[in-house]
Amino acid sequence: MSKRITPFASRYCSTLDRLKEAIRRKRPWLLRRGVVLQHDNATPHSANLTQQWLQRYGWEILPHPAHSPDLAPSDFHLFGPLKRHLGGMAFETEDDLISELRYWFDNLDVDFFRVVINSLLSRWQKCIDLHGDYVEK
Template sequence: MRGRIIVLKHNTPQEPSTLDRLKEAIRCKRPGLLRRGVVLQNDNATPHSANLTQQWLQRYGWEILRHPAHSPDLAPSDFHLFGPLKHHLGGMASETEDDLISELRNWFDNLDVDFFRVGINSLLSCWQKCIDLHGDYVEK
């Protein structure tokens, strides 16, 4: 499964167009990933479990890595991404939304591949803690 997990986390309705854009981005950036199969982690929010979303996932054969509800500690974006991002943006004053977007793009563009690899790999130990605690909240 290594190298196949994609974490999807957002709070708006997950329409096929969102997944279509994700699929296209994967096709462009990691074409082999689509052939090997995608494992999608989501937080089981209502938009992620909607019939429309499930039909799309079945049509393309994407596997779902089930995620206990209300467990942000199992989402790499929460335990690995937001801390460093908050540190990077700390004290920064943006004049406009465009300035902030530009700074975010710059930060993401300059992250080393290992940053993401470490985040995904650390997911394994977080999941093991969740299993050991029988699905209970995993503390850092």
Template sequence: MSKRSTPFASRYCSTLDRLKEAIGRKRPGLLRRGVASLRRPDLAPSDFHLFGPLKRHLGGMAFETEDDLISELRKWFDNLDVDFFRVGINSLLSRWQKCIDLHGDYVEK
């Protein structure tokens, strides 16, 4: 199997292993304290792709009722490009690689 056809799960695990090594080098004490959360537990990594466009869409809008908000959200989700989430998920590997390359320092988009 060529490197290009490596299954996503294998690449994902490999990336996490390299990230753990990079964190161990940059902040050695962090991993010795037990499990380290590398993300906010209440947000999936794919949420970061979602919130920016959603915030821009809702910016300046006011809703009189919760039902009005829900209706607008449904319209927005219904009109998303069919590739919206695929693009966001595929961008995760390059973002994780940036974290590794910067040895855990803050990552700008």
């Protein structure tokens, strides 16, 4: 069964193009050493178009067990604090919401990201130890 090209896969490949260009500008040695990308099994990520893009540039994908959404940093680290920040707020327009989201992201401390990156190794090890089963915090 072949997967059809979805607009979401095209958009994701465009995002990967922008990421590749940013890496080329800011850390070109990473492109020579090889990029290892973590994403989940969402349709845009597993689409043929995306898989072809990844093969063309030789980017490696860390496998993502189907029942371990907590390996995605957004699931285990980002959404909780963001939900707490937005709790009780009401927005009249989508632009107001976008403005608040930008404010929140712009004001995150660098340690917010450092903690999540440093925890990935132990979370992956737990997943390996559990043979791909769900990883609790």
